[in-house]
Amino acid sequence: MSTATPGDGVIRQLKVLPWEDLKAFESFYKEHFVKMVIFCEGITGDKDLAGQLVQEAFCKIWENRHSLQHVTTPSAYLCQTVRNTALDYIRRYRRELHDQTFSDVESERGELPLSEQLTPLVKRAAAKLPTKCRQIxxxxxxxxxxxxxxxxxxxxxxxxxxxxxxxxxRKIREELLPLMDKLLLLVWLLK
Known part of the structure; x- marks a missing residue:
């Protein structure tokens, strides 16, 4: 009588991924939808929006199901997908809001505020940062x-x-420091 240890070639039971067939996916959806809406609402602060974003996350998973065979923990993958979907939405919303505000200011005043005039200089300096640092x-x-x-x-x-x-x-400040004297003089002259 011998007992097998995990390293002795014991056959492991393989889990079926919940998106391998429609019935399993429906069950996975019903089991996790409400929890994911609550999780997403914590990110967005809006229950209706959270429901829409969770729906979108499930759709992404279903559409990409053939490339998700490597996933070992479907519920963790779902959670990450919901979080990324919510953060992407927030980023898009802020960008659109910024663009709308920018166009409103531009049409009202006919000229850019000083902070908007400096933005290209800051962006140019930021472009010289290492990739991850620039992204952050x-x-x-x-x-x-x-x-x-x-x-x-x-x-x-x-x-x-x-x-x-x-x-x-610090690096952007170092890059822009030579321009600051000229900028301060220009601001003073424009008053």
Whole structure:
């Protein structure tokens, strides 16, 4: 009588992924939908929007089901998909809101406010940053995401986000410092 250990070639029972057939996917959907709406509402702050975004996440999973054979924990994958869908929506919404505000200001005044005139200079300086540092800077200061949202989206710690933002600001400040004297003089002359 011998007992088999996990390393002795014991046949493991393989789980069927919930998106391998429609019935399994429907069951997976019914089991997780309400929990995912509650989770997503915590990100968006809007229950109706959360429901729509969860629907969208399930649709993405179903549409890409053939490329998801590597997924080992479907519920964790669903949670990540819902979170990314919500964060993508928030980013798009903020960008659209910013674009709308920008066009409203432009049409009202006929000229750009000083902060908008400086934005291209800041973007040019940010383009010289290392890729990850630049991405964090843009998400934080140009898109307005919080450090927690950025950390969640990039799957890094909030402390890393904080450190990268400090590095980005220091490097951009160093890049723009020679221009600051000229800019201050120009602002003073325009008064």
């Amino acid at each position: 800077f843009e998400m934080s200061y140009l898109e307005g995401l919080s450090k927690e949202d950025i950390a969640t989206y990039l799957d890094i710690s909030p402390l890393t986000v904080k450190k990268q933002r400090v590095i980005a600001l």
